Amino acid sequence: MKVHYIHQLPVKIELFKSIQESLSKKVDLTTTLNTNNFKYIAGVDIAYWLDEGIEWGICSIIIIDSVTLKVIEKAFSSGKVTVPYIPGYLAFRELPLIIETVKKLTIAPDLYMFDGNGYLHPLRMGIATHASFFVHKPTIGIAKSYFKVNDAYFEIPKNEVGAFENITIGNEVLGRALRSHKDVRPIFISCGNFIDLDTATEFTLSLINKDSRLPIPVRIADLETKRIRKLLIAKTE
Template identity: 55%
Template sequence: MSEDTEQMQEKFRAIQEDLSSKISCTDSFDVNNIKTVAGIDLAYWKDENDDEQAVCCIVVIDFNTHEVMEKKHFSGKIDVPYMPGFLAFRELPLILETVKLLENIPNIYVFDGNGYLHPRHMGIASHASFYLDRPTFGIAKTYFRVDKKTDYTEPAPESGSFTDIVIGGEVYGRALRTHTGVKPVFLSVGNNISLDTACKLALALTDKESHIPIPTRLADLETHVQRTELTTSKI
C-alpha cells in the first residue's frame, strides 16, 4: 500500500468514525405516510484510456402501486481507488449528482449495498444518508463478512424468515428470505430507520419477479442499460 493510499484511508476512516456516532437506528417517520421510494445502484467500466468510469441510476417508484415515477442517471470518472470498507467515497459524488436531477424526492432511499453492516457501520446506505436528508437502508445480494470471521446463519426456507447478523454482541444486519426457497438478501439500516421497519418495507417492496426489492432491482437493470449506451456510444 502506497503512502498516499494510507493517508487517504486515515482521512476516510476519521470521517466514517465521526459520522457513525450520529447514525440513528430508530424510525424518524410514520410508515403510513410513505408514498415514494427510490432505489440506487451503480455500474462500472474502464474507458479507452483505462480510466474507471461509473454510472449511477436512481429509480423512484410509488410505494403502494409499485409503478415507476421516474428514472434518472449520471455518469463520470471515478477518482478514488477501490479500498475495502471505503466504497462510499467512490460512489457518493455520482449519487449526489443524480439526486439533483430528481423531480420527485422520495420518502426513503434503498441502496444496492450495505449500511450498518460495515466495520464502522458506514456502508454506502449510512454514509449517503447524511447528504440526502431522508431515511435509508441497504439491501446487498452477497454477504459482507465484516470481521472476516463472523458468518451468518441461514434463515428458514419460508418467505419472510430471517436471522440477525450479530457481531460482538451487536446486531449489524439481517439475512432475510424474501421468497420461499431462494437465496437470502442481506439487509442493514442506513440511518433514521429501525431494522424491523426496513425488513417490513423490503418485503412489501418485493414482488414475484425477483427476490430483490423492486426499487434496487430496477435501479440495477437501469445501470446495465445506461452502461451499454454509454460504452457503445463512444465506439
C-alpha cells in the same frame, strides 16, 4: 433535490477513516416517521466499466410510488471514477455520482434503498448509512451477497418467505440475512439511518414481487444502470 454536504467530495484517502468514525456516532437506528407516509421510494444502483484504461461509473436512481408500484421518475449521472477501490471505504468512491444524481431528482423520495450495505460495515458506515447524511432521509441497504464484517456470523434462514437470521458481533445486530423468496438465495439487509431493522425488514418485504428476490426499487435501478451503461459503452465503440 437539495443535498446537505456534510463533507467535501472527493475526499483525501487519509481522511476516510476519521470521517466515517465521526459520522458513525451520529447514526440513528430508530424509526421516528410513520411508514405509512413512505410514499415515494428511491432505488439507487451504481455500475462501472473500463474504457482504454480509464474507469467510468454510472449511478441510476429510480423512484416508485409505493402504492401503485409504478416508476414515477428516473435520473442518472455518469463520469470518470477518480477514487480507487479500497475495501471498507466504497462510499467515498460512489458518493460523487450518487449525489450528482440526487440533485437531478424533481420528486423528493421519502425513503432510499441502496444496492449495498448500511450498518453492516466494519465502521457501521456502508453506502446506505454514509449517504443518508447527504440526503437527510431514512435509508436501507440491500446487498445481493454477504460482506463479512470482522467476526460477524449468522445462520442461513429457513427456506420460507420472510424468514431471517440476524448478523451479529457480540450482542450487536448489524443486519439480517432475509429470505425474500422460497428456494432462492437470501438477501442481506441492514439499516442505513433513521430507521430500525424490523421496520426496514417489513418495508423491504412489502416491495418484493415474484420477479426478483430484490425489492422493486433496487431491482429496477439495477436494470436501468445496466441498460444505460450498455448504451454509453456502445457510443465509445
